[in-house]
Amino acid sequence: MAASTPSPTPGPGRPARHGAFHRLTVAAVDRLTDDSVALTLAVPEELRAEYLHAAGQHLTLRRTVPGGTEVRRTYSICSPAPDPAGPGPQRLQVGVRLVEGGEFSTFAHKEVAAGDVLDVMVPAGRFVLEPAAAPAAGHYAAIVGGSGITPVLSIAATLLAARPDARFCLVRSDRTAASTMFLEEVADLKDRYPDRFQLVTVLSREEQEAGLPSGRLDQERLTGLLPALLPVAEVTGWFLCGPYGLVVEAEKALGELGVVRTRIHEEVFHVEDASAPAPAAATAAPAHGKVTARLDGRSGTWPIQDGESLLDTVLRNRADAPYACKGGVCGTCRAFLVTGEVRMDRNFALEAEETEAGFVLACQSHAVTEEVEIDFDR
Incomplete structure (x- = not known):
């Protein structure tokens, strides 16, 4: 979702042609x-x-x-x-x-x-860390749950190979040892970088012979655990990835420990409806609204049908509009709001800096003003 430095810039793989x-x-x-x-x-x-x-x-x-x-x-x-x-x-x-x-x-x-x-x-997403942008002797940490290990495995392996002055602490939570993904790959990182890669494993449904006791990683537990593992204030970037509940609890713990928000980067893999915040309250849509969208250097303007999101309107006219989950989780449909006002129902993909800068999720955005313009190319 966001770069390891405060700027939420896309990674080098983002192509000029979206959604290809x-x-x-x-x-x-x-x-x-x-x-x-x-x-x-x-x-x-x-x-x-x-x-x-x-x-x-x-x-x-x-x-x-x-x-x-x-x-x-x-x-x-x-x-x-x-x-x-x-x-x-x-x-x-x-x-x-x-x-x-x-x-x-x-x-x-x-x-x-x-x-x-x-x-x-083609690759997308802003939950990234680019070694070239990492500060000297940077210290990074990740808190992941379940399949949330997948992007963090790439982040840790890439950083440690490219920057011999970097350190990485991985706190991972899984149900049982048998359900733990990429067990051998993470162990290999520990073998290759014993002085720079720190691994802490917590199992929620199974006791370990050694290490931490079983149980969920909630705010209270993380607030007590993290300062015992690493110098929290010295960590350059925190990467939180996994189920919605874990990410929220980890964010709260880091806030309680005084970590500034710009050092925290999040990617949600799964959102339980019962735990997610309710959609934004409905605002009356304009009777004759229209959206102008710029995509891959071409712009078009189309009428919005009743109840449509901006993405749905664009897709009726541009089948190449970028999207994946349509649930506000992946961020593939991220666009810049050029003019007008929208109501965004849910947002599990954009960080605060992005929304403050004017970015929206097209799949969750509904026009509030009669005319709205968005730009997928920003």
Whole structure:
């Protein structure tokens, strides 16, 4: 979502053409746990520049299910980021955890095999850390839950390899040892960087032979735990990733410990309706509203139909508009509000600095004024 420095700039992989999909071949499918797999995607030479990415960015995968419905799902890249000055990655890897009733995750677990071809959007996302922008002797930390390890694995591996003066502390929470994704990859980081990589594991439903007692990582527990692990005030950037509840509790703990908001970067992977804040109160929409949208250097103006989000209006006229989850979580549809006023129902993707700067989520935004202009190219 945001850079490790205060500016929420996109990573180097963000292409000029938004929302572009390409057909990539599945090079391997590796089972991580009983309910998670890693998909490795081969990137042909002619597309490698388009798949340059910063550590922490994600890919959107697309398929059409029987009946013609299009399904899109976003998965973080867990492989280290390539040199931004290089030709781009030969392979990309994402982790997919099985979700009960999930159309794409079930497909990935039961049907996808090496040699298959998938529709894959170019990298996106601002939950990134770029080693070149990291200060000398920077100290970073992450608090993750479950599959929230995937972008942080890329962030930690990329940073530690590129910056021999950097340190990284990872606090991860999982249900059980058997459900822990990328166990070997994280252990490998500990072996390679024993003096610079600190790992703390908490299991919520299983006791460990050594280490911390089991239980959830809530605000109270984190407030007591973090100062015992590392010098909280000296941490340059905090990366929080996982279920909504964990991210909120971690943010509260860091606030209580005096961490300034600009050092905290968040990405929510799953939002339970019961725990999420209610949508913003409805504001009467204009009777004859219209939206002007700029996308990939071209602009258009279209009428807004009753109840439509700005994204839905644009999609009726520009099928290439960028989106993935349509739930306010992934941030793929981020746009700059040029003129007019909108009501944004929910926001789990944009940080405070971004909304204050004028960015909105098109999938959650509804026009309040008769004319609204947004820019996907900013």
